[in-house]
Amino acid sequence: MKDEHALKLDYNNALAENVGEHGLKLAEIRRELPRLATIAKQLKAQEEAGQLGFRKLPSAAEVRAVKQAGRRLRAVCDDFVVLGIGGSTLGGIALTAALAHPQHNLLPRQMRRGPRVFFADNVDPEGFEALLQVVDLRNCCFNVISKSGGTAETLAQFLVVRHRLSRALGPSGAKEKIIVTTDPKSGFLRELAEREGYATFDVPQAIGGRHSWLTAVGLLPAAVAGIDIEALMAGAAAMDERCRKSAGLNSPAEVAALIPYLAHTTRGQNVNVMMSYADALYRVADWFRQMWAESLGKKLSTSGQVVHAGQTPVAALGATDQHSQLQLYMEGPFDKILTFLTVERYRREVKIPAPGRKAPATAYLTGQTLSRLIQAEQQATETALAMAGRPSLALRLAQVSPHAIGQLLFLLQLATVYAGGLYGVDPLDQPGVELGKQLTYALMGREGYEAKRAELESWASRHKPEFVL
């Protein structure tokens, strides 16, 4: 699966020529090409100024170091738990869901040939305690991931785990079970790791959380799950190369940015549904949700104007969601564009046998395969939507492989950065989450947030909660 065209972008059904007025005219698309060329130049300049960290892929030596650590961890632990949230877990989750066995954690140890892999990505006490209940602390390694080293949820999880490990194994035993992935120099986790002697991996300073899947953040859990991270890297590099060599309507990243952007800004399609027709790719849609929402959902443009930009990403799963969301997609408002994720060759084949006696009701199924069925459903859904005037894109994978997943994630990253340029916003920051953090600190009584606390109380006193049933 090293074919660099293992991933195709098909935009036929996004065009007015195929779906009518809610689709885009080729002329409209072409009109934006000069803007895309300008954006490409700006991105190039940003890259040269070191501001586009994710585009500098890790060196072979860095990947090898992660691979070796992964191999060691596969041998020494029975459980591997990632403590993190948001960008610290979404990449690892997407990679393992796509490329490990779909029931990895339920396989017998000898079939897994490595530990069970868990991602603790919330601070719900019910969920977190339940997870700690099923892992065996004596044979469990914890990978604490926070770029800043100060994420509240991750620190809370970590403090709980550290205490329990110390109780179970003593402080020096505990130390060996903890691997910290954080900023190379600063932050609470970095300081603690140095003081206590934890193994560490770096998150390069120039790479933001949501772009960190190709660092130790995403690659270490993937390696522990037995995934070929060198092939992932090669896939990303192939897509990088492909997009560097092409431009405009020949560049998959530019087309994947331009079409949803125009669908939103010229056709009012403020919802962008990524509908995967493979269980394995459903969590890629979840990873993309963060990428698209956090990068493009901005109040201010780069020139400081109030724009309130952003298209809402939605994750859907075919064929399942045909029985849940398709009715709305077919008949509801014309407020959506879909992106299908399709697979040409599934990694397994399942034949559908006959039901014993003659049964006309199932004759169309028997002798066929599940892949034939799910592919027919995908094609039928895409076509039915097109016939109903509903536009869609498709990202078609030849097969779900590390190389193809590397291509896919890198394409979506690049496309998002181009979309930032089109919307005129900075796709690399997230200023809007600050207020919620500060109010959380205020409510938790953190030192230095007394004024925020007062502001919160004053707001609350002016907004009495009268309307409760």
Place this chain on the structure above:
Amino acid sequence: MKDEHALKLDYNNALAENVGEHGLKLAEIRRELPRLATIAKQLKAQEEAGQLGFRKLPSAAEVRAVKQAGRRLRAVCDDFVVLGIGGSTLGGIALTAALAHPQHNLLPRQMRRGPRVFFADNVDPEGFEALLQVVDLRNCCFNVISKSGGTAETLAQFLVVRHRLSRALGPSGAKEKIIVTTDPKSGFLRELAEREGYATFDVPQAIGGRHSWLTAVGLLPAAVAGIDIEALMAGAAAMDERCRKSAGLNSPAEVAALIPYLAHTTRGQNVNVMMSYADALYRVADWFRQMWAESLGKKLSTSGQVVHAGQTPVAALGATDQHSQLQLYMEGPFDKILTFLTVERYRREVKIPAPGRKAPATAYLTGQTLSRLIQAEQQATETALAMAGRPSLALRLAQVSPHAIGQLLFLLQLATVYAGGLYGVDPLDQPGVELGKQLTYALMGREGYEAKRAELESWASRHKPEFVL
């Protein structure tokens, strides 16, 4: 947890008084009360005409029969697999995710005191084969659920399972592992069950798929997972009673319908985000996604006018999605209303210990609890959004319990039916999924769909797939 007010609806932050122009004025809300009263009357008439099947709760005897079957299955099988899709699985998934142990399938048998429970809700060959790989066919029961008895995906799964069971256990051994839940009289599955002697449960004819969680469809898997289905029923009955006794601004169902409807139709908020601050309730949001999308996403009004109604439901999880979606919710377009699901008392408590030495960076966390943290984050997020002029509702559960979940699901069902009245559409049908089904049959070569196949080919020949990168 039998308090009938274990569930509160708080709409303060949906009001313009609290969030400004993107919120609703009380006067606007009151203006719709006469329409709601008319809709309530229509629903009453529909109910009396037997058209609102879900509102007739199952009898105590029916619930007891399911409970007994559940108890027997808990004793005799090690694995329990539901074969179904859409409404046949979403209820069971929501119930078990909310009320069984969060790591149910990874607990040792003696702690589970019942089988592992799986929902096979897709026809992806990779996912389906992986599931069959981890269950032991000799000790596994399969619950095949399809109201019509003819759902393509479910029949395909079933034919595969039936063949493998026969091979492993012989036809009579296979028979004992299969339980069919389907229409009481008609359909392929009903006929086959009678011919082959499978155990069966009925889906009452008057209850549609997405409303079937309170029939054997949802209750049997819940009972097998060890959930108190009588308390679920009691919760649903309590909410039913509460909504029958109240009207207008005193009725939680009417308010929960009216506010998102007005948010959509008067403020352009075409996206309805259900954001749960409990892992346990995340799949309730998924169940609700079907309810809201499939019920309200309609091309035609009940009087035959083209309306293209429907608001797009989105599921989100707090605190996790604060690190993924919140940036967009805070700063993006004013195109959303949120519904928070909150919990006052979590079923577990986890203390956050100190990190050994003095550490100012974590002082605000130590000595507190994870529930305190997640609740502070919920309150902070809700308030930050309100301060930014972003409206929200909240459904506040005293605790996640069978009774409270019964109330919650029933409330959301009723609210959806009221919303159907407000949008002027029939919330009980789903005509838009027909075309996709017919095209699937055509592609699979089903007899009788030759004309559809020709139509598809003619469409394809007129829409050449030229635009592929």
